[in-house]
Amino acid sequence: MTQWTIERLGRKGDGVAVSGDARALASLTLPGEVIEGEPADGRIAAPKILTPSAERVKPICGHYRACGGCSLMHASDGFTTRWKQQVVEAALAARGLSAPILGVHTSPPRSRRRAVLSGRRTKKGALLGFHARASDVIVDLQACHVMRPEITAALPLLRKLVVVGASRSAELTLTAIHGPAGLDVAVTGGKPMETTLFQTLAGLAEEGDLARLDWDGQTITRRRPALPMGRAMVVPPPAAFLQATADGEAALLAAVRNFTKGASAIVDLFAGCGTFTLPLAERASVHAVEGLAAPLSALDTGWRSAGSLNRVTTQIRDLARNPLLPDELNRFDAIVIDPPRAGAEAQVCQIAASDVPKIAFVACDPVNFSRDAQILADSGFKMTRMLVVDQFRWSPHVETVAEFIRT
Ligand SMILES: C[S@@+](CC[C@H](N)C(=O)[O-])C[C@H]1O[C@@H](n2cnc3c(N)ncnc32)[C@H](O)[C@@H]1O
Incomplete structure (x- = not known):
């Protein structure tokens, strides 16, 4: 050997x-x-x-050896915190960049409020869980130390959905979101809806007291699964992007508020359902830009029903193909930007050419973020401070929120 x-x-x-x-x-x-x-x-x-x-350290989960959901449970918390900070520092250093890191905020165990599970029917019932490491085999989950207990408690019910709704060959994707109204479940890849299946699903939604069950776009709503975003309540579309933990979202939002302090007109790029737009609208007018219509519509409805917020406007726009141009950006005094993993190279090039004085940049990939940060640095922005946020405890994911000020 x-x-x-x-x-x-x-x-x-x-x-x-x-x-x-x-x-x-x-x-x-x-x-x-x-x-x-x-x-x-x-x-x-x-x-x-x-x-x-x-x-x-001894992993606390019995599924750990097989399940691909976690990959750092064998390391001490101190090691993982230092490692995640080093991942960010190394990605920045590779571009000749650095910034004071205010700290690493790690979400506690059992706090993940949004989980994407896979399900497959078997001869005896169903497999439901995360894929095994580097494999398409599903590890059947009985317990989980990352998801909120309410999602773990619903695994038997979700398994029933797989049994009734998956064809033998197909794998289902089940997105479970837990909020104040209870569980909001969206399933894709299931059998086509027909009357008997609808009645069975309605029965299971009742049995599990689900707030909402969406089956490949057909929805059974028992309660509106509204989530607080600042003073507004938003009903996200099924399986919508949300920050993975409420605690991580609060840490990101506190930093975004801080980095945009004093701004009275803010543009929120890649706005989703309004995680940052709606809280920021408590003290500034906000223009929210997002590629998908459904989350923007949820944001707009949330803003209208909140009543007392500053003006919020929305725009559906593909910011990779059609980024906001300097003339459009210059009417704002701060930018919030929170792109997907690939980053926002095209949009950042336009920001670099604008006169906007400050940016709060939220990122979920340190390497692509560093590429974008270098574009900003080369155009006169200084990265003044950043926070590392770990919403995906025991996984290698790492997020950051950074302040850029034009010098
Ligand atoms: C990381 S999420 C952030 C959402 C929101 N800021 C939040 O915190 O909930 C990225 C968002 O960018 C949107 N998006 C992805 N590609 C896009 C594009 N090319 N143009 C505009 N929006 C895009 C996604 O739909 C998603 O809502």
Whole structure:
């Protein structure tokens, strides 16, 4: 058997194992550990740990070895916090950038309010859970330490949905969101709706006391699954993007409020359902721009029913193909931008050419964020401070919110 030493963790949390000139990835390992194993396709699937790291802890979840939902549960919280901060610092340093990091905000266990699960029918019933590591096999989940307990408690009900609604070959995607009204479940990839299936689904929605059940676009609403966004209440479209934990959202929002302090006209780019727009409208007018019509419509309805907020306007626009131009941006005194993982290169180039004095930049991919940050730095913006936010505890994901000020 070959012995390897783990040099560091790669971006997806796997150990980079080194033996002489050879390199391979080894899951569930930590830097400095000596392991034994043979690689296949560049990966040591089941490494034997010969010298464990002092940062190694016993994973608290019985599914951990198999389930791909988590990949850093074998590391101490202190290690993971430092590692996530280093991931951000290294991505920035690769572009010659740095900024004071105000801290790392980590969401507590069992706080994930939005979970995307996979389901498949079997001869005996159904499999429901996350995929196994680097595999399309579903690990049947009985317990979970990341999701809110209300979602975990609903797993038997969700499994029933898979049994009645999945055809043998297809895999269902079930998005479960927990909010003040209860559970909001959206299923895609299911059998086509017909009368008997509708009656069964309505019965299951009642049995599980679901607030809403959406089946490939057909919706059973028992209660409106409204979520607070500042003083407004918003009913997001089924399976809508939301910040993964309420606690992480609060940390991001506090930073966004702080970084846009004093602005009276704000543009919120990639606005979604209004996570930032509606709270910011308590003290400024906000123009919300987003590529999808449904979340913007939910945002607008939430703003209208809240009543007492400043003016909010909305615009559906593809900001990758058709970014807001400098002339359009210059009527605002602050920009909030929260793009998807790919970042916002096209939009950031236009911001760089504008006169807007400050930006609150929320990002979920440190490498793409660093590319965009460099464009801003090259055009005279200074990255003055940032916060690292870890809403995906025990996973390699890391988010940031940064302040940019034009110098
Ligand atoms: C990371 S989410 C942020 C949403 C919102 N700021 C929030 O915190 O809930 C990114 C948003 O960008 C939108 N989006 C993705 N690609 C887009 C594009 N090319 N143009 C405009 N919006 C886009 C998505 O629909 C999604 O709402």
